[in-house]
Amino acid sequence: QLPAKVTIIEVGPRDGLQNEKAFVPTEIKKDFIRGLKSAGLTEMELTSFVSPKWVPQMGDAAEIVVDCLDTETRNIVLAPNRKGIERVYMTNCKAVAVFVGVSNTFNRKNINKSTQESMAELIPIIGELKEKGYFVRACISTAFYCPYEGKIEPEDTLSLCRQFVDAGVDELSVADTIGMAAPHESFALFRSLKRDFADTLLTAHFHDTRNLALTNIFAALQAGIDRFDTSAGGLGGCPFAPGAAGNAATEDVVNMLERMGIQTNVNLEKLVEAISIVVPHLSRSIESAFYRLLTTK
Numbered sequence: 001q002l003p004a005k006v007t008i009i010e011v012g013p014r015d016g017l018q019n020e021k022a023f024v025p026t027e028i029k030k031d032f033i034r035g036l037k038s039a040g041l042t043e044m045e046l047t048s049f050v051s052p053k054w055v056p057q058m059g060d061a062a063e064i065v066v067d068c069l070d071t072e073t074r075n076i077v078l079a080p081n082r083k084g085i086e087r088v089y090m091t092n093c094k095a096v097a098v099f100v101g102v103s104n105t106f107n108r109k110n111i112n113k114s115t116q117e118s119m120a121e122l123i124p125i126i127g128e129l130k131e132k133g134y135f136v137r138a139c140i141s142t143a144f145y146c147p148y149e150g151k152i153e154p155e156d157t158l159s160l161c162r163q164f165v166d167a168g169v170d171e172l173s174v175a176d177t178i179g180m181a182a183p184h185e186s187f188a189l190f191r192s193l194k195r196d197f198a199d200t201l202l203t204a205h206f207h208d209t210r211n212l213a214l215t216n217i218f219a220a221l222q223a224g225i226d227r228f229d230t231s232a233g234g235l236g237g238c239p240f241a242p243g244a245a246g247n248a249a250t251e252d253v254v255n256m257l258e259r260m261g262i263q264t265n266v267n268l269e270k271l272v273e274a275i276s277i278v279v280p281h282l283s284r285s286i287e288s289a290f291y292r293l294l295t296t297k
């Protein structure tokens with residue numbers, strides 16, 4: 001039984017832009033975010049409060065949130081550590097995503113700590129955020145494969161998710177960071193997650209390195225998942241995960257779901273307009289099928 005509607009969590013302004021070499025002007029990022037919101041995207045990762053030395057593209061996080069928060073939509077910002085959380089506390093943002101890799105090696109490359117060192121720092125932070133009334137999302141990287149360690153055992157992913165759920169998170173976003181999962185693996189892991197964490201919002205985050213993101217989304221749908229992280233234009237990739245291409249493109253995912261009769265409430269024409277705002281500032285071209293269909297006459 002497939003869901004009647006699906007929630008799209010737009011990660012373009014964060015995952016989509018964090019890997020861009022040339023700095024995208026802050027005003028363009030804000031227009032991009034406004035355009036995405038007007039296309040009907042009601043949950044979005046706006047930016048991340050990470051070290052500007054590690055990820056210069058996200059150095060304008062505080063400026064982005066000043067102008068882009070609203071009360072009608074869920075505006076999520078990422079933070080990897082205490083310092084990031086303190087920066088979030090200086091804003092009016094009320095939804096935070098923490099992130100950790102199942103793979104120790106990946107976590108060290110990404111956050112400069114082992115997975116359990118990160119958890120030791122984050123568990124009290126999550127409790128504190130919940131006490132203060134924040135929405136807390138946990139992004140689980142390398143849930144299937146790691147660019148350094150290879151295959152990740154599903155049990156390891158499930159037990160990290162268990163730690164987050166016990167700590168009190170509202171949502172788990174489980175990621176195929178380097179786009180290596182096959183559909184049967186997606187189905188199996190998301191079915192286990194549904195079984196184990198029935199009371200937690202469960203979201204699937206697929207990168208499209210091997211053209212399998214849409215197929216993996218279909219597999220996760222069949223496992224009962226109705227929330228997907230996608231990126232406008234299929235932009236994205238983690239700077240510390242070699243081989244990570246962009247996320248599943250929002251427009252291609254919306255098109256597939258709507259064709260299946262599954263409601264997303266996203267307006268494709270407006271979405272394409274929003275993507276066009278950022279395109280002139282990117283070092284790459286937009287490869288998504290639906291963007292090309294609508295912009296090539």
Ligand code: HMG
Binds near residue numbers: 176
């Ligand atoms: P570190 O160098 O170990 O940090 O980096 P540190 O604690 O030793 O501090 C060093 C300096 O950084 C200090 O400044 C700190 O104040 C500063 P200095 O004294 O040298 O002037 N600092 C910060 N500044 C601003 N904001 C902060 C912050 N923390 C420390 N939050 C750190 C550790 C975690 C900071 C670094 O590794 C980092 O920023 N990593 C972020 C990496 C990242 O953004 N990755 C991409 C997002 S995750 C992703 O894309 C995956 C996902 O999409 C799911 C998937 O697809 O898998 C979510």
Ligand code: MG
Binds near residue numbers: 237238
């Ligand atoms: Mg990602």
